[in-house]
Amino acid sequence: MHHNLYEFYGYRVACTAPDEAQAVVTRLFGAPLAPGGTAPWPDAATVRLTVEVTGTGRETVPPPYFPPRWDTLDEVVIDTGGSTAAITPARHTIDLTLSRADLDDPIVWGRWLVEKAFLILTLRSDRHYGLHAGALSVEGRAALVTADSGVGKSTFTAWGLLHGAHFAGEDAMMRHLDDPEGRFWGYPRVGYLDPALIKSRPELAEARTAPVPARDKHRLEWPASFASRLKPAVRPRALLILTREHQEVRPVSVEAALELCRSDFSAGKQDPGVLARVEDDLREQLFGMTVLEFGLSSDLDANHARLTAVLHG
Template identity: 70%
Template sequence: MREDLYEFYGYRVACTVPAEAEAVVGRLFGAPLRDGDASRAAWTPQTVHLSVELTDTDSDPVPPPYFPEHWDTSDVVVLDTASSRAEVTPARWTVRVTLARSDLGNPVVWGRWLVEKAFLVLTLRSGRHYGLHAGALSVDGRAALVTADSGVGKSTFTAWGLFKGADFAGEDAMMRHIDDPEGRFWGYPRCAYLDPALIKGRPELADAPAAPVPAREKSRVEWPARYESRLLPAVRPRALLVLTREHETVRPLDIDAVLGLCRDDFAAGKADPAVLERVEGDLRELLSGMSLLQFGLSTDLDSNFARLAAVLHG
């Protein structure tokens, strides 16, 4: 097995994979980093070592808990789908995936349930990283973080922006590396989790790989090549939007209100008060340079995008 270097959520990832699973890694990460790219995340001292092993099993995959028991304290965090599993060792920055051959064609297993979740665990367990339940868009070079309670429409809002010409940096989780001096948030732009009806209604997604997420009314869809040039690994946001359906206006928020709304996100896994203070201080500093807005959604998706563009360029 050979080892290649990738970027994922802003981390350098040294990946070892058998030939039979190379297609999985390609769909997850895209092309390996070139020699000149390897230093672009020099501010991140950690290289995550990800290994993939294949196994045979007769078990069908089942949805794992969102977080396994003791995920925030265990030396090794196990993500188990009954058929495949990932063992995450935060102190060593390692992820070991044991993938069933029967799951090679199931991106929900190796994507959503294992690798994407493993990197979220690494981020939340780290004292120098944190995450936000958010997506991000950039309209003509000006970016916004977009957050909302589950079910409000954050995924649809960010995906519609991509359809309308915006750049897209993710729709579910954005990671912050405190030592990144550019104040960026890093996402995973290669896929999105969308209402199957929305996917079906977009002709350009007709041939895009899509898989339903069990127990969720969403499908994991991988963006086709036509969007490649508008998929961003990271953004430096000038605004943070908190989506709501309680009204259809745009209203200012203060920093303390936004910190309160995001606290469950950035405080997850931060048991050490000194670490939490450092994380909150970093986020507060970044928010002080942004427009902080409660953004009321209408049922007209085009109108929502037009108002986003106006907010960013007004």
């Protein structure tokens, strides 16, 4: 068995896994933290992840976006048929059982199990919350990027990375109330992109990809050549709310932005006091940002140029 520490979405992850699962662990987390290292800050929450491999031959079935009663059960189970993740929010533990047939399927162990397990832990916690957002940084100035599904958030953030920006994630950003530096944490190792975009970029020719069932996207693991620009966290200067209803950049009030994000940060928060603390924290973060509705055009280069102007204007 291997016992190592990793960083994932701003959590310190104490992972125990057998030899045959090590390739999966490396693809998920990258290199382990240095011995004795603390990440991402000394008092960061630790998630204990245990991986087991079984020989089950059950058919793989896409799970629901959230399992039934995910926001109230003491143990939440995500079941894909052959593989499962059992999440105990109160103990910050994840027990991952992988079928040998799924070891080469990053949709199962990545998108459906581990990525979703950490989202559930965050949403169920009284010291963390999540936003449906990505993040990137252009020449040292960062933006959170949110949008309704289908608007183009993933393409917008990926295009930035492909054109020299630093990239911190494209779908979920986590905020830890105990983080002393006010950061938002993402998962920068992967993107979910239109396969036509992937095919059009020579620098992605060797990237590991997998189609997402019932979606027009592929899960892509960024090649090693991008490693220096994959950053797990940002201190955002701006919040951009992407839209295709116009092609302008319009200011948005903090209170309006809070309402737009309410379904994100309130998810899983059963205690009104916890929800009030979370809302106060996000309000405080937004008061330190420029908050804008950012109209997208069909010209990806022009959108990126406008992003640069917004962050450095």
